[in-house]
Amino acid sequence: MSVPREDKMSETILANAMLVLEDEVRRGHLVIRDGLIAEIGEGSAPAGAIDFEGDYLLPxxxxxxxxxxxxxxxxxxxxxxxxxxxxxxxxxxxxxxxxxxxxxxxxxxxxxxxxxxxxxxxxxxxxxxxxxxxxxxxxxxxxxxxxxxxxxxxxxxxxxxxxxxxxxxxxxxxxxxxxxxxxxxxxxxxxxxxxxxxxxxxxxxxxxxxxxxxxxxxxxxxxxxxxxxxxxxxxxxxxxxxxxxxxxxxxxxxxxxxxxxxxxxxxxxxxxxxxxxxxxxxxxxxxxxxxxxxxxxxxxxxxxxxxxxxxxxxxxxxxxxxxxxxxxxxxxxxxxxxxxxxxxxxxxxxxxxxRLRQGLRADLLRVSRAGPVPVVRTVWREGERVA
Missing domain, CATH: 3.20.20.140 (Metal-dependent hydrolases)
Structure with missing residues:
Protein backbone atom coordinates (compact mmCIF):
# COMPACT_ATOMS: atom_id res chain seq x y z
CA MET A 1 0.00 0.00 0.00
CA SER A 2 2.75 2.42 -0.84
CA VAL A 3 1.93 6.02 -1.69
CA PRO A 4 3.74 7.58 -4.69
CA ARG A 5 6.18 10.27 -3.59
CA GLU A 6 6.18 12.90 -6.31
CA ASP A 7 7.69 15.94 -4.64
CA LYS A 8 10.99 14.60 -3.33
CA MET A 9 13.78 17.05 -2.72
CA SER A 10 16.17 16.82 -5.65
CA GLU A 11 19.17 16.37 -3.35
CA THR A 12 19.85 16.07 0.37
CA ILE A 13 23.29 15.52 1.90
CA LEU A 14 23.75 13.93 5.32
CA ALA A 15 27.25 14.50 6.67
CA ASN A 16 29.46 13.83 9.70
CA ALA A 17 27.53 10.63 10.34
CA MET A 18 28.52 7.22 11.66
CA LEU A 19 27.37 5.17 8.66
CA VAL A 20 26.19 1.67 9.58
CA LEU A 21 27.14 -0.09 6.36
CA GLU A 22 26.74 -3.77 5.55
CA ASP A 23 30.07 -4.84 7.03
CA GLU A 24 31.42 -1.87 8.96
CA VAL A 25 30.67 1.38 10.74
CA ARG A 26 32.57 4.42 9.50
CA ARG A 27 32.28 8.19 9.59
CA GLY A 28 31.25 9.78 6.32
CA HIS A 29 28.44 11.33 4.32
CA LEU A 30 25.55 10.14 2.20
CA VAL A 31 23.81 11.89 -0.69
CA ILE A 32 20.10 11.41 -1.38
CA ARG A 33 18.94 12.18 -4.89
CA ASP A 34 15.41 11.63 -6.24
CA GLY A 35 14.52 9.32 -3.39
CA LEU A 36 17.56 7.05 -3.79
CA ILE A 37 20.99 6.78 -2.22
CA ALA A 38 23.17 8.46 -4.84
CA GLU A 39 26.54 8.51 -3.10
CA ILE A 40 28.31 7.30 0.03
CA GLY A 41 31.61 8.98 0.80
CA GLU A 42 34.28 9.76 3.36
CA GLY A 43 36.08 12.95 4.19
CA SER A 44 34.60 16.43 3.92
CA ALA A 45 31.08 16.60 2.54
CA PRO A 46 29.81 19.08 -0.04
CA ALA A 47 28.43 22.41 1.18
CA GLY A 48 24.86 22.59 2.40
CA ALA A 49 24.89 19.21 4.16
CA ILE A 50 22.87 18.34 7.24
CA ASP A 51 25.42 17.87 10.03
CA PHE A 52 24.73 14.65 11.95
CA GLU A 53 27.21 15.69 14.66
CA GLY A 54 28.43 12.12 14.93
CA ASP A 55 24.99 10.50 15.16
CA TYR A 56 24.43 7.13 13.49
CA LEU A 57 22.92 6.77 10.02
CA LEU A 58 21.04 3.48 9.56
CA PRO A 59 18.84 1.98 6.86
CA ARG A 355 20.94 -1.33 3.24
CA LEU A 356 23.07 1.75 2.90
CA ARG A 357 24.08 1.09 -0.68
CA GLN A 358 24.19 3.29 -3.76
CA GLY A 359 21.10 2.90 -5.93
CA LEU A 360 18.80 1.62 -3.18
CA ARG A 361 15.87 3.48 -1.67
CA ALA A 362 16.78 6.30 0.68
CA ASP A 363 14.86 4.88 3.65
CA LEU A 364 17.09 6.21 6.41
CA LEU A 365 17.31 6.89 10.15
CA ARG A 366 19.27 9.33 12.24
CA VAL A 367 19.93 7.73 15.63
CA SER A 368 21.47 9.39 18.65
CA ARG A 369 23.22 7.56 21.49
CA ALA A 370 23.55 10.61 23.72
CA GLY A 371 21.17 9.16 26.33
CA PRO A 372 20.98 5.81 28.12
CA VAL A 373 19.32 4.16 25.11
CA PRO A 374 19.50 4.90 21.36
CA VAL A 375 16.84 7.31 20.13
CA VAL A 376 15.50 7.90 16.61
CA ARG A 377 15.89 11.59 15.81
CA THR A 378 14.88 11.75 12.13
CA VAL A 379 13.35 9.35 9.59
CA TRP A 380 13.42 9.59 5.80
CA ARG A 381 11.36 7.42 3.49
CA GLU A 382 12.41 7.51 -0.15
CA GLY A 383 14.34 10.67 0.65
CA GLU A 384 11.38 12.48 2.19
CA ARG A 385 11.41 13.26 5.88
CA VAL A 386 8.46 11.52 7.55
CA ALA A 387 9.36 11.74 11.23
Missing amino acids: GFVELHTDHVEGHLYPRPRVMWNAFAAVTAYDAQIASSGITTVFDSLRVWPDKKAVGMDGDASLLASTIDQAAKAGLLRAEHHVHLRCEVAADGVVEDAEKLMAACDVRLVSLMDHTPGQRQFLTEEHFRSYYKKKSGMTDAEMDVIVADRLIAHERHARANRERLVAIAHRRGIVLASHDDASDAHVGEAIEDGVAIAEFPTTVAAAQGSHAAGIRVLMGAPNVVRGGSHTGNVAAEDLARRGVLDIMSSDYVPGSLLLAAFALPGLVDGISLPQAVAMVSANPADAAGMGDRG
Missing part, protein backbone atom coordinates in the same frame (compact mmCIF):
# COMPACT_ATOMS: atom_id res chain seq x y z
CA GLY A 60 15.14 2.20 7.63
CA PHE A 61 13.75 -0.82 9.46
CA VAL A 62 11.57 -3.42 7.72
CA GLU A 63 8.98 -4.87 10.09
CA LEU A 64 7.42 -8.19 9.08
CA HIS A 65 5.30 -9.03 12.09
CA THR A 66 3.57 -6.46 14.27
CA ASP A 67 0.04 -6.79 15.56
CA HIS A 68 0.44 -3.49 17.42
CA VAL A 69 -2.30 -1.86 15.34
CA GLU A 70 -4.87 -4.05 17.09
CA GLY A 71 -3.92 -2.46 20.40
CA HIS A 72 -4.79 0.94 18.94
CA LEU A 73 -8.16 -0.33 17.71
CA TYR A 74 -8.90 -2.03 21.07
CA PRO A 75 -7.04 0.07 23.68
CA ARG A 76 -8.90 -1.80 26.46
CA PRO A 77 -10.76 -5.13 26.50
CA ARG A 78 -14.13 -4.64 24.76
CA VAL A 79 -13.35 -0.96 24.02
CA MET A 80 -13.21 -0.23 20.28
CA TRP A 81 -11.61 3.02 19.09
CA ASN A 82 -12.27 4.95 15.88
CA ALA A 83 -10.54 2.86 13.19
CA PHE A 84 -9.09 5.76 11.20
CA ALA A 85 -7.74 7.45 14.31
CA ALA A 86 -6.30 4.13 15.45
CA VAL A 87 -4.53 3.49 12.14
CA THR A 88 -2.99 6.96 11.83
CA ALA A 89 -1.80 6.93 15.45
CA TYR A 90 -0.30 3.49 14.91
CA ASP A 91 1.44 4.62 11.72
CA ALA A 92 2.93 7.64 13.49
CA GLN A 93 4.35 5.41 16.20
CA ILE A 94 5.69 2.95 13.63
CA ALA A 95 7.49 5.66 11.67
CA SER A 96 8.90 7.44 14.71
CA SER A 97 10.32 4.09 15.84
CA GLY A 98 12.40 3.91 12.64
CA ILE A 99 10.18 1.51 10.70
CA THR A 100 9.88 2.69 7.10
CA THR A 101 8.31 -0.50 5.69
CA VAL A 102 5.76 -2.36 7.79
CA PHE A 103 3.76 -5.51 7.27
CA ASP A 104 0.59 -4.98 9.26
CA SER A 105 -0.14 -8.34 10.88
CA LEU A 106 -3.90 -8.79 10.72
CA ARG A 107 -5.57 -11.78 12.30
CA VAL A 108 -7.80 -13.91 10.12
CA TRP A 109 -9.35 -15.69 13.02
CA PRO A 110 -13.13 -16.03 12.62
CA ASP A 111 -14.48 -16.44 16.16
CA LYS A 112 -17.26 -14.08 17.06
CA LYS A 113 -17.52 -15.56 20.57
CA ALA A 114 -14.12 -14.06 21.36
CA VAL A 115 -14.88 -10.34 21.20
CA GLY A 116 -11.77 -8.33 20.41
CA MET A 117 -9.77 -11.48 19.64
CA ASP A 118 -10.63 -11.96 15.95
CA GLY A 119 -8.63 -8.87 14.96
CA ASP A 120 -11.11 -7.09 12.66
CA ALA A 121 -8.78 -7.70 9.72
CA SER A 122 -11.15 -6.46 7.04
CA LEU A 123 -11.86 -3.18 8.84
CA LEU A 124 -8.18 -2.53 9.52
CA ALA A 125 -7.07 -3.45 5.99
CA SER A 126 -9.62 -1.15 4.37
CA THR A 127 -8.83 1.69 6.77
CA ILE A 128 -5.07 1.39 6.20
CA ASP A 129 -5.72 1.42 2.46
CA GLN A 130 -7.94 4.51 2.77
CA ALA A 131 -5.31 6.37 4.80
CA ALA A 132 -2.52 5.37 2.40
CA LYS A 133 -4.45 6.50 -0.67
CA ALA A 134 -5.09 9.84 1.05
CA GLY A 135 -1.33 10.24 1.53
CA LEU A 136 -1.65 10.30 5.31
CA LEU A 137 0.71 7.47 6.23
CA ARG A 138 4.38 7.97 6.98
CA ALA A 139 5.56 4.36 6.55
CA GLU A 140 4.97 2.09 3.58
CA HIS A 141 2.32 -0.46 4.56
CA HIS A 142 1.67 -4.00 3.33
CA VAL A 143 -0.61 -6.71 4.68
CA HIS A 144 0.51 -9.77 6.59
CA LEU A 145 -2.37 -12.19 7.21
CA ARG A 146 -2.05 -14.23 10.39
CA CYS A 147 -4.25 -17.18 9.49
CA GLU A 148 -5.51 -19.40 12.29
CA VAL A 149 -5.61 -22.74 10.51
CA ALA A 150 -8.04 -24.34 12.96
CA ALA A 151 -10.71 -21.68 12.46
CA ASP A 152 -13.75 -22.51 10.36
CA GLY A 153 -13.99 -20.01 7.50
CA VAL A 154 -10.38 -18.84 7.69
CA VAL A 155 -9.63 -19.77 4.07
CA GLU A 156 -12.64 -17.94 2.70
CA ASP A 157 -11.92 -14.85 4.80
CA ALA A 158 -8.27 -14.87 3.74
CA GLU A 159 -9.20 -15.10 0.05
CA LYS A 160 -11.53 -12.10 0.40
CA LEU A 161 -8.72 -10.05 1.92
CA MET A 162 -6.27 -11.16 -0.76
CA ALA A 163 -8.69 -9.95 -3.40
CA ALA A 164 -9.16 -6.60 -1.66
CA CYS A 165 -5.70 -5.56 -0.47
CA ASP A 166 -1.95 -5.92 -0.89
CA VAL A 167 -1.21 -9.19 0.91
CA ARG A 168 2.53 -9.95 0.84
CA LEU A 169 2.87 -12.45 3.69
CA VAL A 170 0.75 -15.24 5.18
CA SER A 171 1.45 -16.85 8.54
CA LEU A 172 0.20 -20.35 9.27
CA MET A 173 -0.83 -20.22 12.92
CA ASP A 174 -2.42 -22.61 15.40
CA HIS A 175 -3.25 -21.30 18.86
CA THR A 176 -5.24 -24.36 19.91
CA PRO A 177 -4.79 -25.28 23.59
CA GLY A 178 -2.14 -27.99 23.71
CA GLN A 179 -0.50 -26.95 20.43
CA ARG A 180 2.74 -25.08 19.66
CA GLN A 181 2.86 -21.92 21.81
CA PHE A 182 0.32 -23.28 24.28
CA LEU A 183 1.50 -26.75 25.25
CA THR A 184 -1.07 -26.93 28.06
CA GLU A 185 -4.67 -25.82 28.34
CA GLU A 186 -3.86 -23.87 31.49
CA HIS A 187 -1.21 -21.89 29.65
CA PHE A 188 -3.79 -20.96 26.99
CA ARG A 189 -6.39 -19.97 29.58
CA SER A 190 -4.00 -17.82 31.59
CA TYR A 191 -2.69 -15.95 28.57
CA TYR A 192 -6.03 -15.13 26.94
CA LYS A 193 -7.89 -14.33 30.15
CA LYS A 194 -5.35 -11.60 30.83
CA LYS A 195 -5.43 -10.39 27.23
CA SER A 196 -9.19 -10.45 26.64
CA GLY A 197 -10.70 -9.92 30.09
CA MET A 198 -13.00 -12.93 29.63
CA THR A 199 -14.50 -14.86 32.55
CA ASP A 200 -13.80 -18.52 33.34
CA ALA A 201 -17.17 -19.50 31.90
CA GLU A 202 -16.46 -17.65 28.66
CA MET A 203 -13.05 -19.28 28.47
CA ASP A 204 -14.65 -22.73 28.92
CA VAL A 205 -16.65 -22.17 25.76
CA ILE A 206 -13.63 -20.88 23.82
CA VAL A 207 -11.43 -23.83 24.83
CA ALA A 208 -14.05 -26.43 23.96
CA ASP A 209 -14.75 -24.82 20.60
CA ARG A 210 -11.06 -24.52 19.75
CA LEU A 211 -10.36 -28.18 20.43
CA ILE A 212 -13.25 -29.28 18.21
CA ALA A 213 -12.31 -26.82 15.47
CA HIS A 214 -8.70 -28.01 15.43
CA GLU A 215 -9.79 -31.60 14.90
CA ARG A 216 -12.18 -30.65 12.12
CA HIS A 217 -10.33 -27.95 10.19
CA ALA A 218 -6.61 -27.50 10.93
CA ARG A 219 -5.07 -29.93 8.44
CA ALA A 220 -7.34 -29.14 5.49
CA ASN A 221 -7.18 -25.37 6.03
CA ARG A 222 -3.39 -25.38 6.18
CA GLU A 223 -3.17 -27.30 2.91
CA ARG A 224 -5.58 -24.92 1.19
CA LEU A 225 -3.82 -21.79 2.48
CA VAL A 226 -0.44 -23.10 1.35
CA ALA A 227 -1.79 -23.78 -2.14
CA ILE A 228 -3.40 -20.34 -2.40
CA ALA A 229 -0.23 -18.56 -1.22
CA HIS A 230 1.93 -20.39 -3.74
CA ARG A 231 -0.52 -19.67 -6.53
CA ARG A 232 -0.53 -15.96 -5.70
CA GLY A 233 3.21 -15.72 -5.07
CA ILE A 234 2.75 -14.78 -1.40
CA VAL A 235 5.57 -15.46 1.07
CA LEU A 236 4.71 -18.07 3.70
CA ALA A 237 5.64 -18.10 7.38
CA SER A 238 5.13 -20.86 9.94
CA HIS A 239 4.27 -19.70 13.44
CA ASP A 240 5.44 -21.09 16.80
CA ASP A 241 7.12 -24.24 15.46
CA ALA A 242 8.17 -26.41 18.39
CA SER A 243 9.30 -29.78 17.02
CA ASP A 244 11.17 -31.50 14.21
CA ALA A 245 7.79 -32.53 12.82
CA HIS A 246 6.70 -28.89 12.63
CA VAL A 247 9.92 -27.98 10.83
CA GLY A 248 9.44 -30.86 8.39
CA GLU A 249 5.93 -29.66 7.66
CA ALA A 250 7.22 -26.13 7.05
CA ILE A 251 9.88 -27.39 4.65
CA GLU A 252 7.30 -29.42 2.74
CA ASP A 253 4.99 -26.41 2.53
CA GLY A 254 7.68 -24.14 1.12
CA VAL A 255 7.76 -21.84 4.13
CA ALA A 256 10.34 -19.01 3.96
CA ILE A 257 10.15 -17.63 7.52
CA ALA A 258 9.93 -19.39 10.90
CA GLU A 259 8.16 -16.94 13.21
CA PHE A 260 8.91 -17.28 16.90
CA PRO A 261 10.00 -20.93 17.08
CA THR A 262 9.45 -22.00 20.68
CA THR A 263 12.41 -24.38 21.01
CA VAL A 264 16.10 -24.40 20.13
CA ALA A 265 15.61 -27.57 18.08
CA ALA A 266 12.92 -25.98 15.91
CA ALA A 267 15.02 -22.86 15.32
CA GLN A 268 18.11 -24.88 14.44
CA GLY A 269 16.16 -27.14 12.10
CA SER A 270 14.56 -24.18 10.32
CA HIS A 271 17.83 -22.29 9.95
CA ALA A 272 19.63 -25.39 8.63
CA ALA A 273 16.88 -25.78 6.02
CA GLY A 274 17.30 -22.21 4.78
CA ILE A 275 14.15 -20.97 6.50
CA ARG A 276 14.86 -17.57 8.10
CA VAL A 277 14.30 -17.58 11.84
CA LEU A 278 12.37 -14.57 13.16
CA MET A 279 12.18 -13.74 16.86
CA GLY A 280 10.77 -10.84 18.81
CA ALA A 281 12.98 -7.87 19.59
CA PRO A 282 11.16 -7.47 22.95
CA ASN A 283 12.51 -10.94 23.76
CA VAL A 284 16.05 -9.56 23.33
CA VAL A 285 15.35 -6.34 25.26
CA ARG A 286 13.65 -8.12 28.18
CA GLY A 287 16.18 -10.95 28.29
CA GLY A 288 13.69 -13.68 27.48
CA SER A 289 10.26 -14.67 26.20
CA HIS A 290 7.23 -13.27 28.02
CA THR A 291 5.50 -16.63 27.46
CA GLY A 292 8.37 -18.73 28.80
CA ASN A 293 9.61 -20.07 25.46
CA VAL A 294 13.17 -19.99 24.08
CA ALA A 295 15.18 -16.77 24.43
CA ALA A 296 16.12 -14.90 21.25
CA GLU A 297 19.53 -14.15 22.73
CA ASP A 298 20.17 -17.88 23.05
CA LEU A 299 19.34 -18.40 19.38
CA ALA A 300 21.60 -15.49 18.42
CA ARG A 301 24.43 -17.03 20.41
CA ARG A 302 23.89 -20.29 18.51
CA GLY A 303 24.01 -18.44 15.18
CA VAL A 304 20.41 -19.22 14.17
CA LEU A 305 18.72 -15.81 14.58
CA ASP A 306 18.11 -14.11 11.22
CA ILE A 307 15.35 -11.52 11.72
CA MET A 308 13.96 -9.52 14.62
CA SER A 309 10.38 -8.28 14.77
CA SER A 310 9.02 -5.57 17.04
CA ASP A 311 5.92 -7.72 17.68
CA TYR A 312 4.06 -5.69 20.31
CA VAL A 313 6.56 -2.80 20.95
CA PRO A 314 7.54 -0.85 17.79
CA GLY A 315 10.49 0.84 19.51
CA SER A 316 12.05 -2.50 20.43
CA LEU A 317 13.74 -2.93 17.03
CA LEU A 318 16.14 -0.06 17.67
CA LEU A 319 16.85 -1.11 21.25
CA ALA A 320 17.51 -4.73 20.29
CA ALA A 321 19.73 -3.86 17.32
CA PHE A 322 22.05 -1.79 19.51
CA ALA A 323 21.86 -4.16 22.50
CA LEU A 324 22.59 -7.44 20.71
CA PRO A 325 26.29 -6.77 19.92
CA GLY A 326 26.92 -6.23 23.64
CA LEU A 327 25.08 -9.39 24.58
CA VAL A 328 26.47 -11.87 22.07
CA ASP A 329 30.13 -12.18 21.13
CA GLY A 330 30.69 -12.25 17.40
CA ILE A 331 27.64 -10.17 16.45
CA SER A 332 28.59 -6.72 15.16
CA LEU A 333 26.35 -3.68 14.96
CA PRO A 334 26.03 -4.04 11.15
CA GLN A 335 24.98 -7.68 11.60
CA ALA A 336 22.41 -6.76 14.25
CA VAL A 337 21.06 -3.89 12.13
CA ALA A 338 20.73 -6.29 9.18
CA MET A 339 18.34 -8.37 11.32
CA VAL A 340 15.89 -5.46 11.32
CA SER A 341 16.54 -4.12 7.82
CA ALA A 342 18.31 -6.12 5.09
CA ASN A 343 17.33 -9.60 6.26
CA PRO A 344 13.57 -8.96 6.56
CA ALA A 345 13.65 -7.01 3.29
CA ASP A 346 15.26 -9.96 1.54
CA ALA A 347 12.81 -12.42 3.11
CA ALA A 348 9.92 -10.33 1.74
CA GLY A 349 11.47 -10.05 -1.72
CA MET A 350 12.26 -6.34 -1.33
CA GLY A 351 15.84 -6.06 -2.49
CA ASP A 352 15.50 -2.34 -3.18
CA ARG A 353 15.81 -1.36 0.49
CA GLY A 354 17.29 -2.30 3.86
